[in-house]
Amino acid sequence: MTEMQEPLEGTPLIEPSSTEHPLYDQIVEACRSVFDPEIPVNIYDLGLVYTIKVSDENKVDIIMTLTAPGCPVAGEMPGWLYDAVMPVDGVQDVNIEMTWDPPWGMEMMSDEARLELGFM
DSSP states (O other): OOOOOOOOOOOOOOOOHHHHHHHTHHHHHHTOOOTTTTSBBBBTTTTTHHHHHEEEEEEEEEEEOOSSSOTTTTTHHHHHHHHHHTTSSTTOOOEEOOSSSOOOOGGGOOOOHHHHOOOO
């Protein structure tokens, strides 16, 4: 059994997004068009999209997770997200990376998602 390394103090578990980029809000809206088929909430508000980085060349890198590693749509959801984000006007390319670290938890959901699912 190997020990998990603790992140360096001050290092965020989730990389920051390019929130100041002019395309950021449009990309978030595109992410909100993708739904987990088992939960009636979009993957962005569920907290499954960890990071959206947009380069100066408008290439988009998205780091995402799933609610569980055994999710039945694990192989399909990155493609759904790609298909949602790639048509955003100005986006040049999209790369989706799947991660399990940190693992998804209900605390990552937006208030809207919690309300929708009856947790508020």
